Amino acid sequence: MTELQIESDSGSESDIDDKEDTEIGENDFDYVLMGCGSFGFSVLKELQKRGKRVLAVDSSKERVEVLKDQDYNAVIGDISDEDFLLSFDYNKINVVFVLTPNHELNKRVITKIRSISRSVFIIARAPSSKEKEELEFAGADAVITPSIAMTKMAVETLNRLETLRRVRNFKEVLNSMKDSRLAIFTHDNPDPDALSSAMALKEIAKNMGIEADIIYFGEISHQENKAMVNLLNIEVIKGDEVDLSKYQKFALVDSSAIGVNNSIPKSITLNIVIDHHPAENVKAEFVDIRENVGSTATIMTNYMVELNMVPSRILATALFFGIKSETDEFKRNARTQDFLASATLYPYVDHDLIEKMEGPAISYETLDVLGTAIKNREVYPPVLISFAGFINEKDAITQAADYLLKLEGISTVLVFGVVKDVVHLSARNIDVRINIGDILRRAFGDVGSAGGHAHSAGGQIPLGIFGEITEKDVLSRLIKEAVKKRFLNALGIEGSE
Numbered sequence: 391m392t393e394l395q396i397e398s399d400s401g402s403e404s405d406i407d408d409k410e411d412t413e414i415g416e417n418d419f420d421y422v423l424m425g426c427g428s429f430g431f432s433v434l435k436e437l438q439k440r441g442k443r444v445l446a447v448d449s450s451k452e453r454v455e456v457l458k459d460q461d462y463n464a465v466i467g468d469i470s471d472e473d474f475l476l477s478f479d480y481n482k483i484n485v486v487f488v489l490t491p492n493h494e495l496n497k498r499v500i501t502k503i504r505s506i507s508r509s510v511f512i513i514a515r516a517p518s519s520k521e522k523e524e525l526e527f528a529g530a531d532a533v534i535t536p537s538i539a540m541t542k543m544a545v546e547t548l549n550r551l552e553t554l555r556r557v558r559n560f561k562e563v564l565n566s567m568k569d570s571r572l573a574i575f576t577h578d579n580p581d582p583d584a585l586s587s588a589m590a591l592k593e594i595a596k597n598m599g600i601e602a603d604i605i606y607f608g609e610i611s612h613q614e615n616k617a618m619v620n621l622l623n624i625e626v627i628k629g630d631e632v633d634l635s636k637y638q639k640f641a642l643v644d645s646s647a648i649g650v651n652n653s654i655p656k657s658i659t660l661n662i663v664i665d666h667h668p669a670e671n672v673k674a675e676f677v678d679i680r681e682n683v684g685s686t687a688t689i690m691t692n693y694m695v696e697l698n699m700v701p702s703r704i705l706a707t708a709l710f711f712g713i714k715s716e717t718d719e720f721k722r723n724a725r726t727q728d729f730l731a732s733a734t735l736y737p738y739v740d741h742d743l744i745e746k747m748e749g750p751a752i753s754y755e756t757l758d759v760l761g762t763a764i765k766n767r768e769v770y771p772p773v774l775i776s777f778a779g780f781i782n783e784k785d786a787i788t789q790a791a792d793y794l795l796k797l798e799g800i801s802t803v804l805v806f807g808v809v810k811d812v813v814h815l816s817a818r819n820i821d822v823r824i825n826i827g828d829i830l831r832r833a834f835g836d837v838g839s840a841g842g843h844a845h846s847a848g849g850q851i852p853l854g855i856f857g858e859i860t861e862k863d864v865l866s867r868l869i870k871e872a873v874k875k876r877f878l879n880a881l882g883i884e885g886s887e
């Protein structure tokens with residue numbers, strides 16, 4: 391065994407004799423696989439398929455011949471013979487697989503190889519987890535138990551079957567809708583998860599020849615949701631403006647039942663319900679509620695995959711945005727399935743659109759409020775206070791507060807403005823010594839409602855407490871002085887007049 395000759399080409403049948411069959415190539419193999427029975431062979435096959443350079447060792451002459459016939463590198467060898475084990479140069483081998491079904495033999499082989507080389511990586515086979523430790527003790531770096539692997543595979547197959555059954559049911563229910571018009575409801579004030587899920591269901595239905603519309607109650611008012619509908623050109627119908635008797639079938643996404651965060655009429659009977667919020671006793675022909683995913687868009691992406699549907703750029707962008715926003719950039723309740731679905735969608739996503747939806751254009755009103763807040767600022771370093779006046783969008787106050795916090799030397803900001811007959815307050819803080827939520831509560835808790843967290847807080851004061859004044863200038867001055875005084879007092883700062 392000292393004569394080491396590279397044996398990579400099995401040559402023709404007649405070339406093979408016992409001597410050649412027992413020669414071990416030098417420098418030539420990254421992996422040596424000892425014990426090439428049915429288990430060892432499946433590992434060998436997999437490694438070869440992945441382009442690994444593997445040498446198979448087996449004591450059976452017939453088996454080695456069969457392997458060589460199939461273009462595998464194989465030698466006959468008795469691994470119970472210490473001299474044979476010594477004939478390898480373990481410095482040049484990455485991994486030795488010890489995979490015979492004989493546990494005692496595997497243990498002896500591992501012990502011997504480990505005594506020759508401390509560094510070579512050894513992967514061994516154990517009949518069950520009981521023997522695993524023994525092999526690790528003998529020096530194996532990793533131990534595989536085929537029975538456990540089989541169990542895992544069986545469970546995976548079962549999961550796979552469940553998915554297949556679910557998809558089949560889904561298709562059956564959709565097929566039964568062929569001559570109907572389908573209404574796809576979302577919850578009220580639909581968010582990106584609800585909207586994108588409805589879009590996906592509409593697309594799947596369309597693919598099966600079913601006409602469908604997306605219907606919602608409430609408002610799409612948040613600028614991010616509004617931007618999504620506009621930028622992706624999503625066709626959505628307001629529930630109050632449609633004759634529901636036009637529809638024969640009804641689906642609900644991102645909510646599980648009528649009345650749960652939605653204003654769908656009680657008279658409707660749902661045919662399809664797909665959601666990720668925990669729910670019990672959900673009734674419909676087809677129900678898919680998965681609590682182990684972070685978004686309904688993830689479930690819908692899975693259906694697209696199972697149905698071999700490639701999402702359009704717009705749909706992929708919507709679903710990706712749905713998952714991303716529902717999981718708050720994968721920070722909130724994001725699960726493996728959500729990452730996998732996102733990865734599936736990623737190549738089709740229009741990232742420019744995502745960016746636009748995340749940072750939608752500022753409305754003129756917001757810009758005006760921002761302008762007023764900048765102009766009216768009063769600075770008591772490091773505190774900034776600003777009255778934004780009488781405005782329509784209370785969201786603009788929050789945005790002004792966020793913006794003013796960027797000012798050099800400023801760590802605490804309060805912006806307030808009057809919307810209808812309420813003074814809205816929005817505060818931001820990056821000073822670690824201050825809990826702005828507590829400050830607002832202390833300053834305004836007795837005249838209105840206020841509170842929040844250490845970094846951001848808000849509050850509302852009804853205008854009524856300022857009496858019957860209708861003159862805007864006078865009212866403005868009153869509000870400004872009162873709010874400023876209370877806020878600075880709570881902060882322990884002397885306000886200058």
Ligand SMILES: [Mn+2]
Pocket residue numbers: 583584644666685686716
């Ligand atoms: Mn959702």
